[in-house]
Amino acid sequence: MSMLKGKEIVLGVAGGIAAYKAAEFVRLLAKQEARVHVVMTRNGQEFITPLTLQTLSGNPVVTDPFALLEETQIGHIALADLAELIVILPATANIIGKIANGIADDFLSTLVMASKAPVLFIPSMNVNMWENKALQKNIRILAERGYYFVEPGEGELACHWYGKGRLAELSEVLEKMEDILSPKDLKGKRILVTAGPTQESIDPVRFITNHSSGKMGYALAKMARRRGAEVLLVSGPTSLPIPRSDIRLVSVKTAEEMRKAVVTHLKDCSVMIKAAAVSDYRPREISRTKLKKTDPSVSLELERTRDILGEIGKKKGKRILVGFAAETEDLVSNARKKLKEKNLDLIVVNDVTKPGAGFASETNQVKLLYSSGEVKDIPLMSKEEVSRVILDAVVSLLKQKSR
Numbered sequence: 582m583s584m585l586k587g588k589e590i591v592l593g594v595a596g597g598i599a600a601y602k603a604a605e606f607v608r609l610l611a612k613q614e615a616r617v618h619v620v621m622t623r624n625g626q627e628f629i630t631p632l633t634l635q636t637l638s639g640n641p642v643v644t645d646p647f648a649l650l651e652e653t654q655i656g657h658i659a660l661a662d663l664a665e666l667i668v669i670l671p672a673t674a675n676i677i678g679k680i681a682n683g684i685a686d687d688f689l690s691t692l693v694m695a696s697k698a699p700v701l702f703i704p705s706m707n708v709n710m711w712e713n714k715a716l717q718k719n720i721r722i723l724a725e726r727g728y729y730f731v732e733p734g735e736g737e738l739a740c741h742w743y744g745k746g747r748l749a750e751l752s753e754v755l756e757k758m759e760d761i762l763s764p765k766d767l768k769g770k771r772i773l774v775t776a777g778p779t780q781e782s783i784d785p786v787r788f789i790t791n792h793s794s795g796k797m798g799y800a801l802a803k804m805a806r807r808r809g810a811e812v813l814l815v816s817g818p819t820s821l822p823i824p825r826s827d828i829r830l831v832s833v834k835t836a837e838e839m840r841k842a843v844v845t846h847l848k849d850c851s852v853m854i855k856a857a858a859v860s861d862y863r864p865r866e867i868s869r870t871k872l873k874k875t876d877p878s879v880s881l882e883l884e885r886t887r888d889i890l891g892e893i894g895k896k897k898g899k900r901i902l903v904g905f906a907a908e909t910e911d912l913v914s915n916a917r918k919k920l921k922e923k924n925l926d927l928i929v930v931n932d933v934t935k936p937g938a939g940f941a942s943e944t945n946q947v948k949l950l951y952s953s954g955e956v957k958d959i960p961l962m963s964k965e966e967v968s969r970v971i972l973d974a975v976v977s978l979l980k981q982k983s984r
């Protein structure tokens with residue numbers, strides 16, 4: 582479930598060419614079941630019609646500076662009180678300048694002044710306007726006062742100039758909104774997450790690996806950062822982009838490299854979550870040249886890799902240690918054994934034979950097994966939602982330990 586579900590969002594649309602993107606933005610918000618109330622400046626209405634935004638949002642669009650929403654209700658105050666988040670997209674140099682300098686001469690600027698809700702600006706304009714010192718000063722003033730921004734991207738602009746000024750990607754805006762609305766209950770905590778598979782070389786062209794895509798670990802890293810934690814993501818080779826630019830990524834290849842990274846950073850963190858699918862075996866020797874296919878069959882001699890979780894379990898001290906178990910049978914008893922042997926606080930078990938669960942899927946279905954013996958069954962949900970449930974459990978474990 583998105584953080585935006587059921588949230589009262591006021592969307593201010595000012596007069597810039599990117600106003601046309603407000604239509605797609607409203608559609609995306611409606612898809613996430615947010616309640617969207619659009620307010621347009623007079624200039625905004627020159628670029629896109631209120632009818633479009635009214636149809637997409639399912640709510641009346643405010644265009645009149647002196648609008649009364651329902652008979653005697655004073656429009657800007659009612660919406661200012663109702664708003665849980667105000668987003669201004671596109672934010673022009675004009676609206677930014679007005680709000681930074683306390684001017685309230687139309688519905689949108691008056692609403693912002695009257696509201697205690699967080700305000701997020703999504704600027705878009707010509708590159709020279711963006712670089713103008715007056716605008717940059719206004720942005721600094723607003724940022725210092727706790728207003729939020731998603732900065733424009735670089736590229737070819739509608740005015741045919743090239744540079745910074747393009748409206749940020751809408752997915753980035755949604756991410757920022759989730760960020761602002763999320764509780765910051767992991768603030769001050771440092772969390773290490775491992776993700777992805779490992780690769781153990783056989784020869785210069787072949788390796789042993791597994792089906793892990795990294796999605797589960799990357800979702801955990803993203804959600805932990807969203808909740809205010811400082812996150813270090815130790816990742817095996819995946820094709821995923823870093824989930825957020827404010828997450829520290831350490832890329833590794835082999836189980837031994839992952840072990841070294843985890844052991845090195847153990848002292849810096851209070852929580853460790855090991856979602857990586859680490860190879861249990863590696864070839865005893867790596868051939869320096871490509872193995873020839875002359876024999877009808879070959880055998881590889883494998884040796885055990887070191888158990889990272891087991892090692893950390895012995896040295897964890899007061900840290901919270903969360904492991905995963907990828908199981909195909911006797912889920913609970915196998916996972917309980919791992920929980921005990923590795924001295925974990927919590928183990929997340931997934932049945933990797935189930936459709937929609939485990940490796941590479943967008944979703945997962947897990948059970949949480951606590952060291953106290955408690956078992957929680959979690960239904961099939963997206964890996965981000967599973968991460969939210971796991972992090973809720975981590976927050977309660979942290980509270981219990983600090984008592």
Ligand code: PMT
Nearest residue numbers: 793794795796797856858859889890905906907939940941
């Ligand atoms: O990456 P995705 O495609 O999203 O898939 C997610 C996932 C299925 C990989 C993930 O949900 C998961 O189950 N990860 C753990 C997979 C695994 O290696 O399970 P295991 O039961 O073999 O290992 C148990 C625990 O020991 C794991 O936390 C593992 O990180 C750890 N381990 C294993 C071997 C080793 N040498 N050192 C370890 O620390």
